[in-house]
Amino acid sequence: MRSVPEILRSLAPEKKVFILGSAFVDVVVRVPQMPQSGGDLEGECRTTTVGGCSFNVADVLSKFALPFEALMPVGEGMIADIVEKAFRERGYPVRRYSDRGDNGWCLSLVEPHGERTFVSMFGIERRMSLDWFDDFDMAEFDLIYLSGYQAEGENGAVVLEALRRKRPDADLIFDPGPRALEIPAERMKVLLSLGTILTINAQEARAMTAEPSAEAAARILSHRTGRPAVVTDGARGAVLAEGDVVRLIEGFPVDVVDTIGSGDSHTGGFIAGRMCGLPLDESVRLANAVASVVTGREGAATAPTVAELLALHG
Template sequence: MNISKTLIQKIRGLQTSKKVLVMGSAVIDVILQLDKLPVTGQDIMAEHKKTIVGGCAYNVTNILKQLNFKHDLIVPVGRGANADLIRKQLKDDNHDIVLEEDTQDNGWNLSIVEKGGERTFITIPGLELNWKSAWAEQIDLSPYDFICLSGYELEGSSGQVVLKTLESKAESCRIVLDPGPRVGYIGQEVWDKMFGRGTILHVNQGELNQLTGEQDVMNGARKAFQMTNQPVIVTLGKDCTLYYTAEGSEVLRVKK
């Protein structure tokens, strides 16, 4: 069975027939470039590349837009200098602002890019990691076939709020979860509930190891699939991705 060909056909069908909700965070990304990360106590120079609106959810919508998927974005927007920049960008991108809260500013992220391309992140959290129970009443999940989440929204007290919000999704709606570097900070109760809700996992090799305890990628993907009974996507560096389903598995390579 040609899994990659089948996957492409499915994606083409989804573009016209399905709708995606991306729910999560928008923050300010400050991107620095340097040769190598400093050691403790060292004083070095870096180049400021740019300051832009980013965040897991916002970045996902940019990809969906390029792929011509029907989608909506829900991110909390606060009050402050960061929130003002985010609000302007969302309006420029024609995104509705569903969640507004004047008690806190949005956070920001320092992205440090080394000469070899390796990235290190320092996150200064804001409103986007303090989800409020009252927000659930402002979110209608019924029109959506897929809901995209990251791990940042599922850790701490926000995790319980997001889980409660997800109770109103349609039975057929599937969750696409990219836990990212927060995979080890999400409580087991949250994981158990996510696994039982039709969750498609997207992880890298390190995150897969943390989640399953398996060093071997294929064994880890198999174990993750057994947890969710949904496709598992494992990014293997910049050149390829493992796609694991009930029908089989295939390493999909980037065309250059």
């Protein structure tokens, strides 16, 4: 397998990417430990930034100067105004919709060891309308990203209908995240049948499969989709499964600051590799490198540029 610098210098887009999902505001608060019912805990408010799974994935491609199209809806209200400002600063297209409320926001509680717990207040990103997808030719895209947060409830039915417009040979890069067990079983079965490559962390993968290890869980998930599965496993790196062929792609050393956006950035790095025609192993290696940097930074949307990664790995 090539080195990270060799991989980075070979990046050239070959496939079209569509990012589907959310952009909302992350309020990051450091706490000594998770609060208990009836307790009184002092926290330190660290940052208020625009994040969201899809926004974090887009951040990686943007930092790598790789093109993509996206439906990350902007609503009406105080949070939506902050999101729109961030979009304009980054040169992202603003797709603003009325009568669906404000964008959501998230309170991210970060413990000293870097683990984060989310309290999410959902908004327009969970109230999508099928006609919003009429602005896109879904059959044009080779890779489509979806987060589990958009696959729940009535919104999930809308998203699933939109995904039926994609080409059969297009890859659905699906990160169920912590909502994996909240998605109805029948809907999950359909989602996993759409040419789906799962990207998920080890804890979530074990919950989906009742398997004891990341390797065993990855194998089961790959069999369910008939496609590769990527299971991140902290400092170890990520497990890549292609049916019964399972291997660990080692990670990189990192001093953990917080894990906000780490999984999303890993998915973004993987998508960057796949859209540039990289083999699976190299795509995961690139994803590991991106996620290691994000894990060592505070807050959301903190992906490194190519130059920053070259400086670290050159």
